[in-house]
Amino acid sequence: MGIELSLSNALWLLHDISLDIVHDDDKDLSPRQLTILLTVYLETPPHTVRGLAEKLQVSKPVITRALDAMSVAGLLKRRRDNEDKRNVLVQRTVAGALYLEGLAEIVQNRAADLRI
Amino acid sequence: MGIELSLSNALWLLHDISLDIVHDDDKDLSPRQLTILLTVYLETPPHTVRGLAEKLQVSKPVITRALDAMSVAGLLKRRRDNEDKRNVLVQRTVAGALYLEGLAEIVQNRAADLRI
């Protein structure tokens, strides 16, 4: 199970992906923002500010500010939890899904181009 | 040649790597800084400020500031080019090599853990 990568190939893969992201990404997400976005889209809901802060091991204001920025960019949206109105549920958007799909294609292509 | 990844696996790989980096990395390199570091260590020398700026398609001050930060952290070092003293040659360090080796291991492990 899984993929066997040499150390060299692992670094080259990281290099190629990073270069593509620096080139293409006008959104310029920080590592934390990207991690939040990926978590919201991949892991099973619900996603709260507190849960995300624990998952990433950062403070809650960091999550709040990251959500502010990505909400403005339309990459995800907030909704109040009607069960417990203290909670904010972070939800996906079409724009966010498209953005991550582009990112996934970068990874796909760079992995496919690796000289094994 | 290369590795075939589904879109889902590509995203999960990115997610797992990002999460590890956010967790472990006290150095907290920006995407640009990481890309510079990987370029210096992987591509064939010499590496100049101008060359790196062109490669990443960013301005030269961005490179200068990134080199400042990473020099302080000991991840790489600058040396004047004796052939053309306008140039600064960016060179590797032991600390930088160790840092990238740790990063490569993260990628290796997360790729190995993928459910294909």
Next chain:
DNA sequence: TTAGAATAATTCGGTTCCGAAACAACAACT
């Protein structure tokens, strides 16, 4: 019902980053 806990957001001061422009040092060429 009321005191305490939990949640997310906001404020605060300080730091860092950015892009554009100006700058200093050096090279190349007439």
Next chain:
DNA sequence: AGTTGTTGTTTCGGAACCGAATTATTCTAA
């Protein structure tokens, strides 16, 4: 020599980010 071009750095104002503390809202449980 002198002029022009190149290279890397620095400066400047504005914007973004951070951690810690505070606030407002909501829930929980005595």
